[in-house]
Amino acid sequence: MSDKRSIVILIADDDAEDRMLVKDALEESRLKNSIQFVENGEELMDYLHRRGKFSDEQKYPTPGLILLDLNMPKKDGREALREIKADERLRLIPVVVLTTSKAEEDILRTYDLGVSSFITKPVTFSSLVDVMKTLSKYWFEIVELPKI
Template sequence: MSATKKSIIILIADDDAEDRMLVKEALEESRLTNQIQFVENGEELMDYLHNRGRFTDKEQHPTPGLILLDLNMPKKDGREALKEIKEDEHLRVIPVVVLTTSKAEEDILRTYNLGVSSFITKPVTFASLVDVMKILSKYWLEIVELPKH
């Protein structure tokens, strides 16, 4: 690991267990050593961010430095969660990267209008996902300056 990588928590919100596993493996394959937390829907995402329900322990569930967000989730979808995050003065500074199967222009426009930092369509192959995770982690963890929480 390069000494310049920041030790931030990456919170991944995705309802698909296989996608969560693939993203985790792709991040590991890209030599990422940051702690990764997972939630399975928008309600869990908001509970995590507000330390409610099963996420009350702030040490086990610290504020993430980066959120990878799927748009199509049950209970509360990624669009609704993104809107809530960006309307909250304490949460809006957390970069949110949409990582979804959607390629719909409407989703791209809507999420950028809501304040998403980046919109990435999930690659089809694992090798491509690893490449995307390498670039994503290099950009967000080595190049940009993130706010301290």
């Protein structure tokens, strides 16, 4: 059994406050995994392809899980998701959409593109902590993830 704590979580979200809240909620849920952040879809793809400032594999290891916001500048989450799932090397990485969108079209389209889960961001911090606890329990205690 692999060490589940060594799995890196990559969070793609352009909202600094949301990034901080998700990080705090993950810490509050006692998750010990390493967390990396990118601020838009272009940075996400640069990270995954180790381009530019993300070229150091030690500093920016391949994530075992991506938390993806849909509405980001430069390249939105939908475009990034399409690219990830079209890439033979990246498509095994589970992607969980974590967004403010509740649009049925977004839900259908992201599942169609191969997203693992779609979660609407809770409004309160305590609800976000509950979601992160459940998410981390599911992805890091229950599910067997592929070695990437």
